[in-house]
Amino acid sequence: MSPYGAPQARVPVALNVNENTHPVPKEVADDILDAIALALHDVNRYPDREFTQLREAFAEYLGHGLTRDQLWAANGSNEVLQQVLQAFAGPGRTVFGFAPTYSMYPLLARGTGSAWVAGERGVDYTIEPDAAAAQVAEAKPDVVLLCSPNNPTGTPMPIDVIERVYDATDGIVVVDEAYWEFAPRDERSALTLLPGRERLVVSRTMSKAFAFAGARVGYLAADPAVTDALRLVRLPYHLSTLTQAAALAALRHAPTMLATVDDIVVQRDRISATLEALGYKPYESWTNFVLFGGVDEPTATWQALLDRGVLVRDVGLPRSLRVSAGTEEETSAFLDALASIDSAS
Numbered sequence: 611m612s613p614y615g616a617p618q619a620r621v622p623v624a625l626n627v628n629e630n631t632h633p634v635p636k637e638v639a640d641d642i643l644d645a646i647a648l649a650l651h652d653v654n655r656y657p658d659r660e661f662t663q664l665r666e667a668f669a670e671y672l673g674h675g676l677t678r679d680q681l682w683a684a685n686g687s688n689e690v691l692q693q694v695l696q697a698f699a700g701p702g703r704t705v706f707g708f709a710p711t712y713s714m715y716p717l718l719a720r721g722t723g724s725a726w727v728a729g730e731r732g733v734d735y736t737i738e739p740d741a742a743a744a745q746v747a748e749a750k751p752d753v754v755l756l757c758s759p760n761n762p763t764g765t766p767m768p769i770d771v772i773e774r775v776y777d778a779t780d781g782i783v784v785v786d787e788a789y790w791e792f793a794p795r796d797e798r799s800a801l802t803l804l805p806g807r808e809r810l811v812v813s814r815t816m817s818k819a820f821a822f823a824g825a826r827v828g829y830l831a832a833d834p835a836v837t838d839a840l841r842l843v844r845l846p847y848h849l850s851t852l853t854q855a856a857a858l859a860a861l862r863h864a865p866t867m868l869a870t871v872d873d874i875v876v877q878r879d880r881i882s883a884t885l886e887a888l889g890y891k892p893y894e895s896w897t898n899f900v901l902f903g904g905v906d907e908p909t910a911t912w913q914a915l916l917d918r919g920v921l922v923r924d925v926g927l928p929r930s931l932r933v934s935a936g937t938e939e940e941t942s943a944f945l946d947a948l949a950s951i952d953s954a955s
Contacts, residue, residue, distance in 0.1 A: 624921045626922050628789075638863040657847050659846065661854050663854070663858060669831075680832060682830050683828065685849065687828030692721070694784055698753050706728075706745075707729065710731070735763040742771050753784065756784065758800060759790070759792075762923070765893065765896075772803060776810060785800035790814065791868060792874065808833040809836075811832040813829070820867045825857065875898075878935035880945075885900065890902045898935050906929065911948075919947070
């Protein structure tokens with residue numbers, strides 16, 4: 611087996627791990643620093659084990675009538691998902707997801723002693739409601755992980771797919787909305803499905819839209835009985851005082867922190883349009899990255915881009931590469947580098 615990870619290299623343009631490449635605005639960074647400095651005065655004491663203020667802040671940010679009792683947080687959405695599997699999966703139980711999907715899912719399943727079952731996607735990595743429900747009903751999983759929109763393909767997941775999957779199983783259904791802020795504004799989040807569905811969990815992260823990847827803060831919304839169950843498996847005081855302070859400060863500036871999302875979407879769509887013009891096949895994306903096919907030699911193209919100072923991701927899909935949407939300058943660097951490879955060949 612291989613551990614999770616992407617190649618790390620010091621390059622002028624790193625567009626391989628779906629980060630928000632825009633820096634945190636100075637006024638927000640200053641407020642975060644002030645909050646951390648204040649929190650340091652009590653760092654000799656254990657943090658608030660229930661991170662009550664942070665849960666209240668997440669509930670306010672998400673809306674939909676959510677309360678703090680429905681919110682949970684941990685060190686990145688990976689730990690959130692790990693805690694869900696620790697509580698509801700484990701030895702003798704199965705975790706189901708539609709492949710290809712986030713490569714941490716099978717690792718998290720195996721790490722909790724669970725069996726991983728991979729379902730199939732249709733053409734262009736899409737999922738149809740009937741096919742999805744049939745596969746889940748046949749697998750009878752204890753936990754279903756739905757990446758919406760999907761990583762590494764960027765594929766949207768229609769809300770009716772989630773509804774059908776939920777009805778097809780008696781298990782926990784987790785909708786991982788790590789990239790939801792990049793989806794079209796008129797689309798419905800799985801958060802709208804929570805009322806009356808006590809087995810539904812919606813996971814989010816501050817890593818992407820909030821440009822907070824280095825702070826490691828993920829969270830979920832669910833029935834209070836689910837969040838209560840997670841208390842049984844979380845490590846004591848798992849969210850540090852400094853992490854809570856930083857996240858609270860960032861959430862106070864949510865509109866400012868999210869201002870880069872529109873810019874990133876513009877660059878994402880620019881990437882897709884230019885890739886198509888160059889003869890590649892960009893897949894529909896509701897995320898901050900684009901998977902594109904039609905790459906005759908992915909390894910060689912990846913290396914040629916790296917030689918030109920641009921790092922993208924080979925996610926192991928046939929004749930495909932994935933690139934994150936960065937700033938306008940970073941996007942231009944990628945597109946220019948790819949065009950130069952094409953002209954050289």
